[in-house]
Amino acid sequence: MLALFAARTLAAAKRGLPRAYLGREEELPLLRGSLDLTRHLTRRAGRPERLACRFDELSPDIALNQVIAAALTQARRLARRDATRRALSEVAARYDEVSIPRRPLALSPALGRGLMADRTRLTKHARDRSTARDIPQGVIDLILAYGISSPARDGARRHALDKQALREIRRDFGREIAKAVAPFRTAYVIAADAQVITVARAARPIFH
Secondary structure, three states: OHHHHHHHHHHHHHOOOOOEEEEEEEEEOOOOOEEOHHHHHHHOOOOOOOEEEEEEEEEOOOHHHHHHHHHHHHHHHHOOOHHHHHHHHHHHHOOOOOOOOOOOOOHHHHOOOOOOOOOOEEOHHHHHHHHHOOOOHHHHHHHHHHOEEEEOHHHOEEEEOOHHHHHHHHHHHOHHHHHHHHHHHHEEEEEEOOEEEEEEEOOOOOOO
């Protein structure tokens, strides 16, 4: 099983790690993104040469990758065959930019393949709705990558998961992740022009 996990994860990693735009705050010599004026005036009053910047950065350090990186670390500890350990180490090297949380991540908010995350960004409204409706970025990425879509208002499209999407997730990532994804079949994403406009939940799955 560990050898199979290594092979499938490596195949997915070779296609490129999923990425998403993550909000960051740093103190930089040049302005990047927007200036956090309150933080700059309060914390940086003594060092005006550095600016308190707030910006979005495309990063692989998202929840799904963190789950996989943590699983790879645990798998290497459990592997008994040298060939399996070497294969797992090869895969782990591709996740060297991904942090491993000190606390285990729950599967349900950590999922999302994110194959479209490098092209799709969330509006502020979508981020607020994502938090309020407990639909994390990873799940949004997954819906966009695996789901199917139908027309929505003003040229936008509504994306959601169907049963075939769950089968594909199970094929790529195994039974446990597919089982954790299942409750998000009622979630849907409204996107247009490479932006997520909003996210929500329906009373029942939109697509079968």
